[in-house]
Amino acid sequence: MRPTHSELLTPLEEFTQLHGATVRRFGRRAVDLAFPNPQFLADPRPYEVLASLAAQAGPLDLRYSPFGGFTPVRRRLAGALAKEHALPYAWSDIIMTPGATIALRVVLHALFAPGDHIILISPCWMDYPLYLTDLGLSYTLVSSTHDKHLDPHAIAQAWTPSTRGVIISQPASPSGVIHDHPELQQLATVLKRHARAKPPLLIADEAHAHQVWDNTPCPAPAAYYAHTLTVRSFGKAWEMQGQRTGCVAVSPRLEPRSETTTALLRQMRIGGHCAPTALTQQLAAALCETAPDLKDLADLQHHARQQLHAAGITVLDTHATRFLYARCPRADDRAFVSQLADRGVLVMPSSLFHERGWFRIALNLGVPDLDRALATIGEECARA
Ligand SMILES: Cc1ncc(COP(=O)(O)O)c(C=O)c1O
Structure with missing residues (x-):
């Protein structure tokens, strides 16, 4: 049986609720790497x-x-x-x-x-x-x-x-x-x-x-x-x-x-x-005739990958987008994402993308905020 509208919408709505509740709870201390809303511009x-x-x-x-x-x-x-x-x-x-x-x-x-x-x-x-x-x-x-x-x-x-x-x-x-x-x-x-x-x-x-x-x-x-x-x-x-x-x-x-x-x-x-x-x-x-300058994004991608590798986290080897797609340490990716949200770090569970066992990080922030979030992700992966 294929999922109904409501079965497809529920996990999306639950994640949106978790996102909103985390932002309200942590205020400026929340680190939002979930929806791609960058706070620095690759190209102005x-x-x-x-x-x-x-x-x-x-x-x-x-x-x-x-x-x-x-x-x-x-x-x-x-x-x-x-x-x-x-x-x-x-x-x-x-x-x-x-x-x-x-x-x-x-x-x-x-x-x-x-x-x-x-x-x-x-x-x-x-x-x-x-x-x-x-x-x-x-x-x-x-x-x-x-x-x-x-x-x-x-x-x-x-x-x-x-x-x-x-x-x-x-x-x-x-x-x-x-x-x-x-x-x-x-x-x-x-x-x-x-x-x-x-x-x-x-x-x-x-x-x-x-x-x-x-x-x-x-x-x-x-x-x-x-x-x-x-x-x-x-x-x-x-x-x-x-x-x-x-x-x-x-x-x-x-x-x-x-x-x-x-x-x-x-x-x-x-x-x-x-x-x-x-x-x-x-x-x-x-x-339309030019492409954005992505040099800062490339530097940030390399930096974030190094940090995650050093923490023993498997990250998919890729070349495009503002995202990192990382292996989840727990089979239940939604539970792991909630665990991170409890510490003020927001990322997206892969089950929202119709696959289990991964999570997605959107590089919305530069260092030092990003490093703080990556350190938390490393600690929670080690704990899981
Ligand atoms: C693969 C893909 N298709 C479509 C969209 C929607 O794009 P838009 O914001 O232009 O509607 C997105 C947005 O994240 C996307 O990742």
């Missing part, structure tokens, strides 16, 4: 650009936007993505959304029908199962390999006659793993092998693109499989999550291309999902 450009856009804005800069976004903005995003993916995106292939969340939800609503089956890879972003359940879509959570890479054989094994799509994240969230060339090639082979009258769709959630903090190449799934929809989050890329800006990009090789974009645009309207605010769209356009 979004704030500078937003201030300058706001200072120059006239009435027409704040006007209504068409569903999907302003055409010049979409054109600029298409040009930037075309370079990154080496695919000829046109402006009409890009649909701007208020964050990756709405992009995902709209893709699932517009392009799948109740009863369709989708393959997810665990661990995965917490709300995929919630959206699928809400839309009457069934799913199977396929485990990743021990090092959290894709397991194409397991994906093929999970295929059913109703399977119509696969969702992956690249870089993967919450783990920070980058799926490499061979695994994307093997995934594409599995997808092509299952093409019937209608080829299965690949949803490549690239919310954490531009969060690769070393020089590891991060190949685009859309370059491997024609029927790919790529989801992006400018909020995540530039650490301005509250500005709610993202997009979905329909691969120029996806068939039928224009019917697909029409279905997505219609779903934006039916769902009452407007484009991001006018100024936020301009902000995304201004930033």
